[in-house]
Amino acid sequence: MxxxxxxxxxxxxxxxxxxxxxxxxxxxDAWLCMEILNGMLARRGLPQTDLARYRETFSFPVVNVYRAMGFDMSGDAFEKMSVEYIDEYQARRGECxxxxxxxxxxxxxxxxxxxxxxxxxxxxxxxxxxxxxxxxxxxxxxxxxxxxxxxxxxxxxxxxxxxxxxxxxxxxxxxxxxxxxxxxxxxxxxxxxxxxxxxxxxxxxxxxxxxxxxxxxxxxxxxxxxxxxxxxxxxxxxxx
Ligand SMILES: [Mg+2]
Missing domain, CATH: 3.40.50.1000 (HAD superfamily/HAD-like)
Incomplete structure (x- = not known):
């Protein structure tokens, strides 16, 4: 369904x-997305995730993933996090x-x-x-x-x-x-x-x-x- x-x-x-x-x-590239999220979580003092939890959480739109991972989404947090995420993905995508x-x-x-x-x-x-x-x-x-x-x-x-x-x-x-x-x-x-x-x-x-x-x-x-x-x-x- x-x-x-x-x-x-x-x-x-x-x-x-x-x-x-x-x-x-x-x-x-799921492992890289998980690592990028973990970096963002660590910089905000939030608990880490693993691939199994990432695969249980990932969805569209991505803002729902951030919420489920415990990020504070107030103000312009989503826009800033999107740039942070995309910049690191682009820099590291060759590792996949x-x-x-x-x-x-x-x-x-x-x-x-x-x-x-x-x-x-x-x-x-x-x-x-x-x-x-x-x-x-x-x-x-x-x-x-x-x-x-x-x-x-x-x-x-x-x-x-x-x-x-x-x-x-x-x-x-x-x-x-x-x-x-x-x-x-x-x-x-x-x-x-x-x-x-x-x-x-x-x-x-x-x-x-x-x-x-x-x-x-x-x-x-x-x-x-x-x-x-x-x-x-x-x-x-x-x-x-
Ligand atoms: Mg796909």
Missing amino acids: DKRGRPCRMARMGTRHVIWDWNGTLLD ALQPGAVEALAALREAGLSQSILSAYRQDMLESVVAERGLGGYFDHLAGNTNIFAASKADYGRTLLKKIGLDREEVLLVGDTAHDCEVARELGVGCILVSCGHYSERRLRALGVPVFANLLQAARQLSREAIPSPTGNEQALPA
């Missing part, structure tokens, strides 16, 4: 295209690796004949540069970052991505790591699966009613099995 209580669509047979979320799904198995998962889905894209909250130019930095550009037909500063949801620019993909919505599936990804998939009318190696705990993801996988290799294995066979398809591309 999404946060308004409506069911998200499950993954179905016959996927031809996978839309990936970037942060927390392909990029292993891809999720374990990310490249193998992308390669296996390509082998299975699926096309792939990224739908990210990053600004378009930033998304293009981070994907190029990681040498992943060749896996994706489209990179859809935020081109509209007024966009409230990835669904706003996801619709443009769907038009570019040009397939039936039944043949498109979104892989993400948060309730927001599930909501975006529902708004776009595409299927959704979630991975619990990102910013949400497995417990919270399971409550959304879509398939949840512990890691990208497990997700890719399932998607390869469900893919519409192509002449070059190879379902044995992933280790068992």
Whole structure:
């Protein structure tokens, strides 16, 4: 179920295209977000958090995370904390690796004949540069970052991505790591699966009613099995 209580669509047979979320799904950055929060907590004399609690707390909008962590949100605290957080994230984002198995998962889905894209909250130019930095550009037909500063949801620019993909919505599936990804998939009318190696705990993801996988290799294995066979398809591309 999404946060308004409506069911998200499950993954179905016959996927031809996978839309990936970037942060927390392909990029292993939840630990960095937790460390940045811990630095901010320490500077204010507040108790530290850990990854398990972070994954139980993280949500959109981020102001709710700050409140749940015990920050004093009076006055212009949110604006100041946002700058503090973003500055440190930008300075340290290079420390984040891809999720374990990310490249193998992308390669296996390509082998299975699926096309792939990224739908990210990053600004378009930033998304293009981070994907190029990681040498992943060749896996994706489209990179859809935020081109509209007024966009409230990835669904706003996801619709443009769907038009570019040009397939039936039944043949498109979104892989993400948060309730927001599930909501975006529902708004776009595409299927959704979630991975619990990102910013949400497995417990919270399971409550959304879509398939949840512990890691990208497990997700890719399932998607390869469900893919519409192509002449070059190879379902044995992933280790068992
Ligand atoms: Mg994410």
